[in-house]
Amino acid sequence: MGPILIVLENGAAGVTEATKECVNKAKSLAAQLGTTTVAVGFGKQHVSDLRRLAVTKVVIASGGTMDLYNPDAYEKVLAEIFGNVKPYLTLIANTTMGLDLGAGLAGRTQTPLIAYGIDIEEQDGRLTAISQVFAGKLLARVPIPEDGAIVTVIPGSWPADNEAGDPEIEEWTAQDSEAMRVLRVVEPEQSDIDITKADILVSVGRGIEGPDNLPLAEDLAEALGGVVSCSRPVVDAGWLPKARQVGKSGQTVKPKLYLACGISGAPEHLQGMRDADLIIAINTDESASIMDIAHFGTTADMLELMPALAERLKGG
Amino acid sequence: MRLAVLLKTVPDLVEELALDEDARTLLFDEMSYVPSEWDDQALEEALIIKEESGAEVTVIAVDTGDVDTMLFTALAKGADYAVKIVGDFDAAMSNWQKARVVADYLGRGDFDAVLSGVQAIDDVDGQLPGLVAGFLGWPHASVITEVRVAGGSHLQLRQEYAGGLVAELETVTPIVVGVQAARKPPRYASVAKVRQVAKSATIDEVEADVAEARLAGVEYVRPVAAGHAEMIEGDIDEVVDRIVAILEERNLLRRA
Ligand SMILES: Cc1cc2nc3c(=O)[nH]c(=O)nc-3n(C[C@H](O)[C@H](O)[C@H](O)COP(=O)(O)OP(=O)(O)OC[C@H]3O[C@@H](n4cnc5c(N)ncnc54)[C@H](O)[C@@H]3O)c2cc1C
Numbered sequence: 001m002g003p004i005l006i007v008l009e010n011g012a013a014g015v016t017e018a019t020k021e022c023v024n025k026a027k028s029l030a031a032q033l034g035t036t037t038v039a040v041g042f043g044k045q046h047v048s049d050l051r052r053l054a055v056t057k058v059v060i061a062s063g064g065t066m067d068l069y070n071p072d073a074y075e076k077v078l079a080e081i082f083g084n085v086k087p088y089l090t091l092i093a094n095t096t097m098g099l100d101l102g103a104g105l106a107g108r109t110q111t112p113l114i115a116y117g118i119d120i121e122e123q124d125g126r127l128t129a130i131s132q133v134f135a136g137k138l139l140a141r142v143p144i145p146e147d148g149a150i151v152t153v154i155p156g157s158w159p160a161d162n163e164a165g166d167p168e169i170e171e172w173t174a175q176d177s178e179a180m181r182v183l184r185v186v187e188p189e190q191s192d193i194d195i196t197k198a199d200i201l202v203s204v205g206r207g208i209e210g211p212d213n214l215p216l217a218e219d220l221a222e223a224l225g226g227v228v229s230c231s232r233p234v235v236d237a238g239w240l241p242k243a244r245q246v247g248k249s250g251q252t253v254k255p256k257l258y259l260a261c262g263i264s265g266a267p268e269h270l271q272g273m274r275d276a277d278l279i280i281a282i283n284t285d286e287s288a289s290i291m292d293i294a295h296f297g298t299t300a301d302m303l304e305l306m307p308a309l310a311e312r313l314k315g316g
Numbered sequence: 317m318r319l320a321v322l323l324k325t326v327p328d329l330v331e332e333l334a335l336d337e338d339a340r341t342l343l344f345d346e347m348s349y350v351p352s353e354w355d356d357q358a359l360e361e362a363l364i365i366k367e368e369s370g371a372e373v374t375v376i377a378v379d380t381g382d383v384d385t386m387l388f389t390a391l392a393k394g395a396d397y398a399v400k401i402v403g404d405f406d407a408a409m410s411n412w413q414k415a416r417v418v419a420d421y422l423g424r425g426d427f428d429a430v431l432s433g434v435q436a437i438d439d440v441d442g443q444l445p446g447l448v449a450g451f452l453g454w455p456h457a458s459v460i461t462e463v464r465v466a467g468g469s470h471l472q473l474r475q476e477y478a479g480g481l482v483a484e485l486e487t488v489t490p491i492v493v494g495v496q497a498a499r500k501p502p503r504y505a506s507v508a509k510v511r512q513v514a515k516s517a518t519i520d521e522v523e524a525d526v527a528e529a530r531l532a533g534v535e536y537v538r539p540v541a542a543g544h545a546e547m548i549e550g551d552i553d554e555v556v557d558r559i560v561a562i563l564e565e566r567n568l569l570r571r572a
Pocket of ligand 1: 269
């Protein structure tokens, strides 16, 4: 059986939690299956951290354009390393990089892919990946084929591995991408309101229906002494600025109260708010995924409930 | 510039998913389907490029059920051509299999860029744009929120990362792009307009053989939630009372 390969993200902020989570799982699966673990890192950033990972071997792809994430260059060098390592199982965190490299590598190397993994179970030497599909409404249980697979893993699925090790190091020279160039990296715009610092968030999703209803949320937030945040579609529609977005491609928040109004609770949203102290969900659909993590829920119509609640709070 | 936009339908989550809980299988024939929302974003971005630079837009769908309305809707919105890949396909067809037939079709054409939704709710065996790119050996980028023609055969892309960080990429063609969101909300085509287009426009049919699926024995189960919200029952006033009481208990109410 080939090793378990972990594709690391080691950009400016260091080795990410999401990839350390994959290291953790890879180690325990390798012990169960009697195989080794190989991690691939890219570029010179935080190389000393790569050299201390508790895996059997670390391959460091450097040279070319490895210091800054370039989808094309990374995919090509990863495919080369993959061909050399011949892993049985490959774990990649389902971030932007994972969305690029997972499917790209699978197609390029004709290796089956299992997307949105949240766990991998071992029984009698056989692995089954559990993946979260249909916006979290169902789990797929997917036997990992005998010739192996790539699994892209939703961040937060396992504890991170912070153990120090003394892995074998292999340097790998990467080629420049002839197809793609990173022109610049743009930091997010600063906003007057920082939703990560607010104690109370009134968060609206597609259930708000349109910008005309936003004053209902603003009013309620004011009555509660909080601010308005939102799900991604509300930003994509141009109803609220990007700085108000909670989730995977937005902000991670941990307020004392998160009032989720008309938000279904897609995994990408939950990733940004599941640790809030108190979550109250207003959603006409009792089976919406948000109800599984909310402390309290109501199937009231948010467009009726928001003004009624605001009025009560203001009226004392 | 010739753009291809890959469209597919997915089960409508507004309805209950048809799950046979004992057999742990999805009853694909018993669900209703809607266009995947991210594909709609990809189509919108392609139509914006068309308006800016005169690109030609071809929408492509694999015939896994009723995809004609989706294709006619795309034509009504402004796409130039519609292609339906037909064969021995059904609604249970996996993404891997779809990607295979789409890649074969695209490989024979001369498209400069292929746009599709960055993901869909049903892609348990991988996202379509990445698989298609991998099969073709073309460069690929996902989570894209802007595609612009940058003179000659170059495109500029905006790629989004966690926390709102963005990179601007320049790429040659051909390229496959997984679109997260278009620069503007997707446009709307009225039912009357779609009906009118359906009468006059044609969908090109292209035959293909079904490829082998790579995952076997996939089972579907409902998640056993670690918990479920305590539901607040009653009319609006009762719900308001209860929420106020919960907030009061936790000292979350502002003192006047
Ligand atoms: C790479 C990537 C990154 C992403 N990043 C993020 C992210 O950072 N943040 C994020 O939020 N999403 C993100 N998404 C999108 C995510 O997958 C979902 O599409 C999104 O979270 C859904 O938003 P929503 O819950 O508002 O809408 P929907 O899923 O459409 O849910 C709307 C809900 O409102 C309820 N509702 C409707 N009307 C009413 C009413 N009158 N009263 C009460 N309830 C009502 C409905 O029952 C439904 O549950 C990302 C996706 C991708 C692919």
